Amino acid sequence: MRASYHEELESVLEQLHEMSHLVEIAMVEATQALLSADLERAETVISDDAKLDTMHEELEYKCLSLLMLQAPVAGELRTIVSAIRVVFELARMGDLAAHIAKIARLRFPSHAVIGDLEPNFLRMSEVCVKMIRVASASLRDHDATEALQLAAIDAEVDDLRREHFTTVLDDSWTGTTAQAVDVALLGRYYERFADHAVAVARRVIYLVTGSTPEGHEWPNA
Amino acid sequence: MRASYHEELESVLEQLHEMSHLVEIAMVEATQALLSADLERAETVISDDAKLDTMHEELEYKCLSLLMLQAPVAGELRTIVSAIRVVFELARMGDLAAHIAKIARLRFPSHAVIGDLEPNFLRMSEVCVKMIRVASASLRDHDATEALQLAAIDAEVDDLRREHFTTVLDDSWTGTTAQAVDVALLGRYYERFADHAVAVARRVIYLVTGSTPEGHEWPNA
Numbered sequence: 001m002r003a004s005y006h007e008e009l010e011s012v013l014e015q016l017h018e019m020s021h022l023v024e025i026a027m028v029e030a031t032q033a034l035l036s037a038d039l040e041r042a043e044t045v046i047s048d049d050a051k052l053d054t055m056h057e058e059l060e061y062k063c064l065s066l067l068m069l070q071a072p073v074a075g076e077l078r079t080i081v082s083a084i085r086v087v088f089e090l091a092r093m094g095d096l097a098a099h100i101a102k103i104a105r106l107r108f109p110s111h112a113v114i115g116d117l118e119p120n121f122l123r124m125s126e127v128c129v130k131m132i133r134v135a136s137a138s139l140r141d142h143d144a145t146e147a148l149q150l151a152a153i154d155a156e157v158d159d160l161r162r163e164h165f166t167t168v169l170d171d172s173w174t175g176t177t178a179q180a181v182d183v184a185l186l187g188r189y190y191e192r193f194a195d196h197a198v199a200v201a202r203r204v205i206y207l208v209t210g211s212t213p214e215g216h217e218w219p220n221a
Numbered sequence: 222m223r224a225s226y227h228e229e230l231e232s233v234l235e236q237l238h239e240m241s242h243l244v245e246i247a248m249v250e251a252t253q254a255l256l257s258a259d260l261e262r263a264e265t266v267i268s269d270d271a272k273l274d275t276m277h278e279e280l281e282y283k284c285l286s287l288l289m290l291q292a293p294v295a296g297e298l299r300t301i302v303s304a305i306r307v308v309f310e311l312a313r314m315g316d317l318a319a320h321i322a323k324i325a326r327l328r329f330p331s332h333a334v335i336g337d338l339e340p341n342f343l344r345m346s347e348v349c350v351k352m353i354r355v356a357s358a359s360l361r362d363h364d365a366t367e368a369l370q371l372a373a374i375d376a377e378v379d380d381l382r383r384e385h386f387t388t389v390l391d392d393s394w395t396g397t398t399a400q401a402v403d404v405a406l407l408g409r410y411y412e413r414f415a416d417h418a419v420a421v422a423r424r425v426i427y428l429v430t431g432s433t434p435e436g437h438e439w440p441n442a
Contacts, residue, residue, distance in 0.1 A: 064302065067298060067302070071292060074289060077288060081305075084302075165402075168398060169399050173398065177389060177390060177394065177401045178390050180401060180402055181386075181389065181390070181401055181405040184402040184406055185405055185409060188409060
C-alpha cells in the first residue's frame with residue numbers, strides 16, 4: 001500500500017515536470033507567434049492550452065484523492081499540498097501564454113509589437129523561459145537554493161516592462177493607440193507569467209525547508 | 222479534541238468572511254480613489270493591502286496546521302482544502318484593488334479615467350462588489366445555487382471591458398496614449414478581480430456538492 005502510494009506521489013511530480021515543459025513550449029511559441037505574426041502558431045498555442053487545463057483538473061483531482069483516500073504523513077502531505085499549488089500556477093502560466101497568442105491572432109496579419117520593441121519582448125520571453133526552467137529544476141531537485149534565485153531574475157522583467165512603457169508613452173512614439181494598449185497588456189501577461197514562476201519557487205522552498213519565505217515554520221505532524 | 226477542532230474550522234470560515242468584507246471595501250475605496258482622484262484614499266487602500274497579505278499568510282498557515290496536526294475526516298478536509306484556495310483568491314483580489322489605487326496615485330492630481338468612461342468603471346466596480354458579496358454569501362450559507370449565478374454576472378464585466386476598448390480605440394477618442402493604456406490595464410484588473418470571485422464560487426460548489434464544476438466526483442474517505 002505505502003509503496004504504491006509513493007509511486008503515485010512520484011507520478012504526480014513527474015506530471016508536474018511534463019506540465020512545466022509544456023508551459024515553457026507555450027511561452028516560446030506564443031512569443032514566436034507574436035513577433036513573427038504567425039497565425040498558425042498562435043492557433044496552436046491557444047488550442048494546446050486546453051490540454052494544460054485538463055492536466056490541471058486531473059492532477060488536482062489526483063492530489064485531492066491522495067489526500068482523502070490515504071492518510072499522508074508529514075513529508076507526503078507537504079508534497080501533495082505543494083503540488084496542488086504548483087499545478088495551479090502552471091495552469092495560469094499556460095493561460096497567460098494563450099493570452100499572448102490571442103493578441104497575435106487578433107492583430108494578424110499585422111504585427112502587434114512593432115519593430116523597436118521586438119528585442120524587448122524577445123528578452124522578456126527569454127527571462128520567462130529561464131524562470132520556468134529554474135523553478136522546474138528546483139522542484140525536480142528539491143533544491144531551495146535554486147528557487148531562491150528566482151526573485152532576482154524576476155527583477156529584469158520589471159525593468160523590461162518599465163522600458164517599454166517609457167517607449168510607448170514618449171512623445172517620439174509613432175505607433176497607434178491600439179499598439180500602445182497591446183504593448184501594455186502584453187507586458188502585463190509576461191510580468192504575471194514571471195510572478196507565477198516565483199510563486200512556484202516559493203512552494204518549492206516551502207516543500208524543501210518546511211518553512212515559508214515569510215519565516216513560518218511548517219507544523220510537524 | 223474534536224469540539225475544539227470544529228471551533229478552529231469555524232473560526233477559519235469566520236476569518237474568510239472578514240477577509241472578503243475587507244476585499245469588498247478595498248474595491249469600493251479603490252474605485253472611489255480612481256474616479257475622484259483622491260490621493261489619501263488611494264494610499265489607504267495600498268497600505269491596507271498589507272493587512273490582507275498578512276491575513277492570507279496566517280490563515281493559510283492555520284489551515285495547513287489543521288491539516289497536519291489533526292486527521293480531518295472527509296467533510297473537514299474538503300473545508301480546509303477549499304479554505305486554502307479561497308484565502309488565496311481573496312488575497313489576489315486585494316492585490317488587484319491595490320493595483321487600481323496605484324494607478325490613481327500615479328496620475329494624481331489628474332484623473333486616470335476621463336469623464337466619458339467614468340460610468341463604465343463605476344458600473345464595473347458595482348458588478349465586482351456584487352460578485353464578491355454573492356461569493357461570500359454562498360460560502361457562509363454553503364449554498365451552491367448562489368455560487369452558480371456568478372458566471373452569469375461575470376459576463377457583464379466582459380461586456381463593459383469590450384465597451385471601453387471600443388471607446389479608447391475609436392478615431393473619435395481625444396485622450397492621450399497614456400490614458401488609453403491606463404484604461405486597458407485598469408480594465409484588466411477589474412476583469413481579474415471578477416474572475417477570482419468566480420473561482421471562489423467554484424470552490425464553494427466543490428465544498429458543498431462534493432464535485433467539481435467539471436463534474437469530477439469528490440473522492441470519499
